[in-house]
Amino acid sequence: GNSVTQMEGPVTLSEEAFLTINCTYTATGYPSLFWYVQYPGEGLQLLLKATKADDKGSNKGFEATYRKETTSFHLEKGSVQVSDSAVYFCALSDRTGGFKTIFGAGTRLFVKA
C-alpha cells in the first residue's frame, strides 16, 4: 500500500540556517504530494503541493520538488526563522489508494534565535 516516510525529529537549527526535511514515499500510481505545517497550538494547514513529476511547490520561502526517480519530496528553506518552528507533515494522495491522503509521522522543527 501507499506510505510516506519522513526523517525523525526533532530538528534543531539556529536562525538563518538551511533546512532540509527528507520525505520519501511509496505509491503504485502517480500521487499528488503535499507538505502541511502545524504551528504550536494551531491546526494543520497546507504549506505547499506538487501534482506531477518535476513540479516544484513553493510557499513562504519553502520549496519541495517532486522527484519520481527517487520517490522523494524533500522540504527545503534557505534561511529559517524562529517563526518557522512547527511540526511539518509530508503527505500523498493517489488514485490507486482511493484518493485517501496518507500522512507521514511529522517532523518537529525548533529554530533558535
Place this chain on the structure above:
Amino acid sequence: GAGVSQSPSNKVTEKGKDVELRCDPISGHTALYWYRQRLGQGLEFLIYFQGNSAPDKSGLPSDRFSAERTGESVSTLTIQRTQQEDSAVYLCASSLMNQPQHFGDGTRLSIL
C-alpha cells in the same frame, strides 16, 4: 463560515461515558477524514468518507469508535464507554477528491 467547523471545541467527561463529536465540512467537499492526535504526536488516521463509497474504517482503534456521515454533509464521531487513553485532540478534515485537506480546529477530549 467557509472553513471546517468542529464542535465542541473542548469536551471533558468521565470515564465510561459516551461522547459524540461533530464535524461540518466545507460545502461541496466529497472527502471527509477523522484523525486523532495525542499530545506531541503525529496524526492517527481513524476513518475516511469519500462520496457515496463505503467508508474506510481501517483506522478505528476499537469497536467503541464509530462514525457516520450523511451524504456529503455533517459527520459525527462517537466514542462509547470512554477510556482515559481516548484523551486526545480529534481532528476533522475535508477536501475535494485528490486535493489538499482543510482541517478544523479540533475537539480536545479529556477523560477524567
